[in-house]
Amino acid sequence: DRPVISVVKQFTILMQSFLEALDDSTGDVEMSQDDGYVRAIESAFIFCLVWSFGATIVETSGNSDRARFDDFVRRLADFGDVLPEGATLYDYGFDITRNTWYEWKSLTTPLEVPPNTPFSSLLVSTAHTVRTNWLIDVMCSCDAHTLLTGDSGTSKTVVVKNYLQKRLQDGKTNTVTMNFSSRTTANDVHSSIMDVLDKRTKDTVGPPVGKRLLCFVDDLNMPAVDKYGTQQPIALLKLMIGRGGTYDRGRDLNWLQMKDIQYIAAMGHPGGARSAVDPRFVSMFQVFEM
Secondary structure: OOOHHHHHHHHHHHHHHHHHHHHHHHOOOOOOOOHHHHHHHHHHHHHHHHOOOOOOOOOOOOOOHHHHHHHHHHHHHOOOOOOOOOOOHHHEEEEOOOOEEEEHHHHOOOOOOOOOOOHHHOOOOOHHHHHHHHHHHHHHHOOOOEEEEOOOOOOHHHHHHHHHHHHHOOOOEEEEEEEOOOOOOHHHHHHHHHOOOEEEEOOEEEOOOOOEEEEEEEOOOOOOOOOOOOOHHHHHHHHHHHHOEEEOOOOOOOEEEEOOEEEEEEEOOOEOOEOOOOHHHHOOOEEEEO
């Protein structure tokens, strides 16, 4: 269960991205009394409501919870013909600069397969993958950590790896990927992250100056639960994210501040080898159900 405050935070992050885009498009022009401007803000509000309070609703075969939430939002908004019809609001994006709703599938691109590409890394552009890629990009641009949840086969891993590959091309991003399993330890996590960081000052580490590290954690909830009910790798990540640093594993155990690091994680629903994750840890992420 997510604390309501973390859901509100997710809403405000999304809304912030829309307002910044609107400010960039209008400049210093006073638009607050314009009807189109007001409608654009209201539509952006509805979009953010769907992808914050409704972002973790699980959609399964024969389960219409997302459709029920869509109907609830439409009745609550009472916008008349402003909201798109024909599908749920989950199937539409919103461009605040043009005050226009659009289908996610309109942004899909033809499949191009470079020679010698491994089959497991192929990503077919669909409305689902385009939408997820957009949400991850917005979260990263707002310095927010992202968690994708969903059953196996929902392309969580491939979508994130494809996004990281594109980010590497900007020359301002480094990436590191960790695949958790039941054998993963806190020492494994500490070593994987610290090995790709530079020492900036005596007590500060981070990627090379001018760059940002995107750390992808796959199968986040796979580590085994110890006798105290703790998943130690997750406890260490909680320290790194919550306190913004970790202890040097050298002899003196000095505190190290960690700068310019952002986390993207993916996990399946609890069950089998997958355990339920500490809600306090999950509250540090912006969560989206695939």
